[in-house]
Amino acid sequence: MSAAAAWCLSATAAVPPASATSQASATTPALAAPACSLPLTYDPYQGFRVGVPPGWELSTMGGTIEVSKDATGTEAALLYPAALTSGLTTAGFFSSYMRFEQDALLKEGVSLRFKMQPNATGLPQASIQLSGAGAVLAGEARVVLLAVRTQFGSKEAVFSAWWAPPGRWAADSSKLIAVRSCYRPASAELFQIFRDQSFTYIMPPGWSVLDEHQDNLDLHGYDNNAGVSYLFFGVPPQYDNPPLALAHIFQVEGITVTSVLSITRLPDQQLSTGSVQGQQYEEFLGRQQGKAVHGLVYILTDSGAVGTFGVERIGLATTTLWNSVNGGLIEMMGAVQHSFVQDLADIQRLNQQWQAESAQEANFDDIINGQQLVEDPSTGQLYEAPYSSYDSDGPDGPGYYGPGGHVLNPVSH
Numbered sequence: 001m002s003a004a005a006a007w008c009l010s011a012t013a014a015v016p017p018a019s020a021t022s023q024a025s026a027t028t029p030a031l032a033a034p035a036c037s038l039p040l041t042y043d044p045y046q047g048f049r050v051g052v053p054p055g056w057e058l059s060t061m062g063g064t065i066e067v068s069k070d071a072t073g074t075e076a077a078l079l080y081p082a083a084l085t086s087g088l089t090t091a092g093f094f095s096s097y098m099r100f101e102q103d104a105l106l107k108e109g110v111s112l113r114f115k116m117q118p119n120a121t122g123l124p125q126a127s128i129q130l131s132g133a134g135a136v137l138a139g140e141a142r143v144v145l146l147a148v149r150t151q152f153g154s155k156e157a158v159f160s161a162w163w164a165p166p167g168r169w170a171a172d173s174s175k176l177i178a179v180r181s182c183y184r185p186a187s188a189e190l191f192q193i194f195r196d197q198s199f200t201y202i203m204p205p206g207w208s209v210l211d212e213h214q215d216n217l218d219l220h221g222y223d224n225n226a227g228v229s230y231l232f233f234g235v236p237p238q239y240d241n242p243p244l245a246l247a248h249i250f251q252v253e254g255i256t257v258t259s260v261l262s263i264t265r266l267p268d269q270q271l272s273t274g275s276v277q278g279q280q281y282e283e284f285l286g287r288q289q290g291k292a293v294h295g296l297v298y299i300l301t302d303s304g305a306v307g308t309f310g311v312e313r314i315g316l317a318t319t320t321l322w323n324s325v326n327g328g329l330i331e332m333m334g335a336v337q338h339s340f341v342q343d344l345a346d347i348q349r350l351n352q353q354w355q356a357e358s359a360q361e362a363n364f365d366d367i368i369n370g371q372q373l374v375e376d377p378s379t380g381q382l383y384e385a386p387y388s389s390y391d392s393d394g395p396d397g398p399g400y401y402g403p404g405g406h407v408l409n410p411v412s413h
Helices: 090-106 166-182 242-253 319-335 346-359
Strands: 040-043 048-051 057-061 064-068 076-083 111-116 125-132 135-150 153-164 191-195 199-203 208-213 216-221 226-235 255-270 276-288 291-304 307-318 371-375 382-386 407-410
Touching: 040 057, 040 319, 048 064, 048 166, 057 319, 076 135, 076 166, 090 111, 090 125, 090 135, 090 153, 125 153, 135 166, 153 166, 191 319, 199 208, 199 216, 199 319, 226 242, 226 319, 242 255, 242 276, 242 291, 242 307, 291 319, 307 319
Parallel strands: none
Antiparallel strands: 040 048, 057 064, 064 076, 076 153, 111 125, 125 135, 135 153, 191 199, 191 382, 208 216, 216 226, 226 307, 255 276, 276 291, 291 307, 371 382, 371 407
16 A cells, blocks of 8 residues: 555555535536546545446555555556645646656656646646556556635645556556546545543544553444554564564454455664564455455564564454545554653654655645644544545634534644
C-alpha cells in the first residue's frame, strides 16, 4: 500500500443506504466528465465515492486513492484530490505531483516519462509511460476540476492517472477511465478522540473498545467485521526479526495468512543499546475466527540478548468491507499513542508521519482528505474532522458540526 506500489513496478465501510447523501456528493463537476459506468464504493472516513470494477481493489493512503485490478498494480487508476486554493493552479499542481512521482519511482529503478497533450478544456493532460524491471506500461494522466464545499474554497483539483500493459489497454481502458469519471468528494465521519491512563486513540461513530489492557488496545466496528489493534509485545530471543515475530504473534492471535499481497521491509538499524531494530509493513489476505479477512500490519522489533520487544499495529476487515473501510483503519492505526501523555495536537502529526513512512506520499499542504482538530465548546470533547466533513450550509453557518448538530471550534496547533 505504498505510493510506489500504486504506480506499480516500484514502490475500505459498506456502501451507504440510498438515503445517505451528502452536500459534496450532490454537487456537479465544474467541467463535464464521462458518465459513471461502474459500481460505486463509498468511503465514509476519507470522504469520497469512486467506481470500482467487480473484483478490483480500492486502497487509500496519505490522500491518494488507487483502484487496481490485482496486487501487482500493473493495471490501475490513481487519484489525488486537492483543494484549489488561491495559491494553487491546475498546471502547478500537475507539474509538482508528476515531479514528485518521477523522483520517487526513479529511486526504485523505474522511469516515468510523460508527454503533454492538447486538451480542449485547457486543463493539463499527458500520455505517460512507465519502464522498469523488464516491463513497460502505458497510460494517461490529467487534472479535472470538481465543485466542492470546504473551508478552503469551492473547487477541487483532482490529479488522475491510469495505466496498463499495452496488450491490455484496449480491453481495460474504459474501466480505468471510468474510475476517475465516478469519483466525487463526499461527506466524512468525525473521529472522536479518546484518552485514558494507557492510550490516546480515535474512533468514528459506531465503533467501540473491544479489549484494553496496559499494553494492548482492540477497537472494533461493523459487528466485529472490522477492527484495529495495537500491541506492545515481548517474545523470546529466537523471534529476532519482524517476519519471525509477526508469524509468532499471528499464531497466538489466531490469524492465518493465505496470501501475501505486498511486503515492505525497511533496513535494519543497530541501536546504541546494542539491539537491532527492524520494521515491516505487510498487506495480506487471510482468515480469523472463520472469516475471510483483508489486513494491513505494521511491526517494529528491537532484538537483543534478553529477547525481542516491539509494537504491532494492525487493521483487519472482512474482504467484502475492505475496499470502503481501509482508509479509516489506517487513520486509527496510525493515531494510537501508548503509555505516555502528549499534547493532543500531536495525534495528527504522528498519524501523518506513520502514513508517510509507509506511503512515501507528497507533502502537499492542500490535500483535501486531510484532518482538522476541532473541539466541542460545551464539553471540551476533541474530534478529528476530515476536511470533507465541513458543512457550508450548517444551521449556524459554515463550519464543522458535532453529532448533536452544534458547531465545533477549530483548534490551533
